[in-house]
Amino acid sequence: MNEITKIEQALSSDANAKASIGSLLDKQRKNYGLQPEFYLSDHIYRLDIEKVLMPHWQCVNHVSAIPNAGDYIVFDYDRESVIVVRDADNEIRSFANVCRHRGSRICETSGHARGGMLICPYHAWSYGLDGSLAHARMMPRDFDKQGFGLKPLPTKVVQGLIFVSLSDTPLAFDDCEENINATLGIYGWANAKVAYQSSVVFSANWKLALENQVECYHCAPSHPEFSVVHGQSTATEKKLIAEMNAKAAAQGIRVETRDHWALAALDGQEQAYSNRYPMTANACTASKDGSPLAPLMGKFQSYDNGMAVCYIGPMNHCLSYGDYGAIFRYTPKSLFETELAVIWLVRGDAVEGKDYDRDELTWMWRVTAGADKKIVEDNQRGVSSRFYTPGPYALPIEEKTVRFTEWYMSSLANAL
Amino acid sequence: MEQTDTVWIDVCSVDDIDEGGMHEFQHEERRIVIYRLEDGLFATDNVCTHEFALLSEGWLENGTIECPLHGALFNVKTGQVERGPAECALKTYAVRTEGERVLCSI
The missing domain is CATH 3.90.380.10 (Naphthalene 1,2-dioxygenase Alpha Subunit; Chain A, domain 1)
Known part of the structure; x- marks a missing residue:
């Protein structure tokens, strides 16, 4: 059994994961590169995404990439996908790219929402640029669409740069x-x-x-x-x-x-x-x-x-x-x-x-x-x-790399 | 020279369309729907200008027809888009009655 198989096995139970990653962190020498498991373990990668990176903000693009109302960008991040759209009032909004019907990805690539609608290609649920569900084909007439708008994501625009967070509690x-x-x-x-x-x-x-x-x-x-x-x-x-x-x-x-x-x-x-x-x-x-x-x-x-x-x-x-x-x-x-x-x-x-x-x-x-x-x-x-x-x-020339890895290890340790 | 005279098609009987109801028909390649509102009969193309869907399968309310596929909303008297995703108006047709018969101009 090679080292990575061993660590993956050890990490597969939550009880062991803390101890295993803890011992890896303990092995870490100051000002030395990371242990191989940090670059190779799928389990650690999942922790990286969910615990280390999730609270942080991602720069999607510059507002000039979506100059007109209805223009949108699809931004994919690990398993997540975000629709960043310019709405009718020129506000930049972001939504999880997940249909509220059965969860299909709605927009595949960046584009323009024709007629001001984001339409799921699967069953044609149609959303306005404000994320509200405008039409749900063949659903009962009294279906309450209000509860099924796209999920909005935290969004900032600073100096034309668009930032989104996939976290419920962003920094x-x-x-x-x-x-x-x-x-x-x-x-x-x-x-x-x-x-x-x-x-x-x-x-x-x-x-x-x-x-x-x-x-x-x-x-x-x-x-x-x-x-x-x-x-x-x-x-x-x-x-x-x-x-x-x-x-x-x-x-x-x-x-x-x-x-x-x-x-x-x-x-x-x-x-x-x-x-x-x-x-x-x-x-x-x-x-x-x-x-x-x-x-x-x-x-x-x-x-x-x-x-x-x-x-x-x-x-x-x-x-x-x-x-x-x-x-x-x-x-x-x-x-x-x-x-x-x-x-x-x-x-x-x-x-x-x-x-x-x-x-x-x-x-x-x-x-x-x-x-x-x-x-x-x-x-x-x-x-x-x-x-x-x-x-x-x-x-000192790799000082920032040291700082990056120290931040990473500290964030991971805090997540355990 | 191209024939420009209006052709009136005998579509159906007035009784075939309930008040607030619709009647669809096909003339050659053209699909048309007639709407019966309180204040008269109106007709538009029956195919949504956004993507293929028959408006006669949609929802007629307050003088507007809602496309069953993506919910585009059109004014049935003018054909104008009242809500996307459609961006182009529907073609409209004149309708009149002659006795009990409904005629539509093509």
């Missing part, structure tokens, strides 16, 4: 809202528009994808394109940071930073983090050679040769350069499947083909996300080997 969002306004707000995200979006599925556990996302130790060897234009924590970085801040200050711009991320999250609040990083010398933005790509956004009148990052919860990472933004959203699909959606934003009035070239705009992060898929999948293959033993993180 408070105030700290994140403040943080987003103080960072992405400066870059004018509320008035941005989606220029392009793509998604790639990593055949890997969600934690490996996130561990990779939050460290740049791998950037030099794995992302040569990225490394040409992004600062690399070198001796010259301090000077570049000072120059970036001076260029921003000269325009009257101050982008706040905050670190309420991972275990530093405020009590009861969603994790909020923001920071600023310099580009390499003279690089304006994340393009092949650092040249500008699109009209400047928000308050920027000129490039400050820097960028801002803003994390919302554990799974949503936003970057903003002077002329474009990118949302990175990780979504667990199953134990060994994690989707990375990348959504590129430009200034709302920018015209494709005139003000920006879509291929050039998206090149850096298409290439970099593609490379991330490969390295994360290779990582999954490696940790699946019986020869894997957790190794030491490189500090």
Whole structure:
């Protein structure tokens, strides 16, 4: 019997699960990678979803992706699916994508609710954009439709970003809202528009994808394109940071930073983090050679040769350069499947083909996300080997990965 | 030249349609439904403009017909959509009586 079969057996009874996971957590060495079971056990994956991740918020998209009343997005998350729709009053609403008749998935993919109705394809129960059941075919005339509206989900829109929670008791969002306004707000995200979006599925556990996302130790060897234009924590970085801040200050711009991320999250609040990083010398933005790509956004009148990052919860990472933004959203699909959606934003009035070239705009992060898929999948293959033993993180450059895994283990321990 | 003269079709007897009731018929490829309201007889296409469903199997109330499939609501006098998911109005037809007979113009 291999190790994973053993742990799955041990975990199959609730009484044993606590002790088994507890002993795994006890085995964990500080500043070392996670034990293999955390990447391989289906039982732990279910706990991850239901206990660790469920209270957190997910960024679905930018409001410009659904510009007209009736436009909707289908957002799938593990076994769950959400319909995010713009209603007749321009309000963004979210509903569980589950028919109140017999539970069928209602909308398969994003689209437009023709005639203002979301219609279940199974038996044609029809819902209004406010989620109310408008028509239930062949049901008795006196059937009380009021009790059978779609289940609404907590939804927030901040700086044009749409967030949903699948939890009945989501974390408070105030700290994140403040943080987003103080960072992405400066870059004018509320008035941005989606220029392009793509998604790639990593055949890997969600934690490996996130561990990779939050460290740049791998950037030099794995992302040569990225490394040409992004600062690399070198001796010259301090000077570049000072120059970036001076260029921003000269325009009257101050982008706040905050670190309420991972275990530093405020009590009861969603994790909020923001920071600023310099580009390499003279690089304006994340393009092949650092040249500008699109009209400047928000308050920027000129490039400050820097960028801002803003994390919302554990799974949503936003970057903003002077002329474009990118949302990175990780979504667990199953134990060994994690989707990375990348959504590129430009200034709302920018015209494709005139003000920006879509291929050039998206090149850096298409290439970099593609490379991330490969390295994360290779990582999954490696940790699946019986020869894997957790190794030491490189500090300080992998400090955020340490913080991520510490937050994860703490959340799991609290859930037991 | 295309024939534009109105053709009146003899559809049924007035007694064939109850007050507040409907009568469907087919003329060549066309499916039509006649509604009998308090203030007269009206006719529209019998197929919902949203997806295929016969309105004559739906619910006639207060001068509106509710499609049985997705609940689209149409004004039977004007054909206008009063509630989605249909987005296009129904074609309407003139109806008159001649003695006991109901005639519909095609």
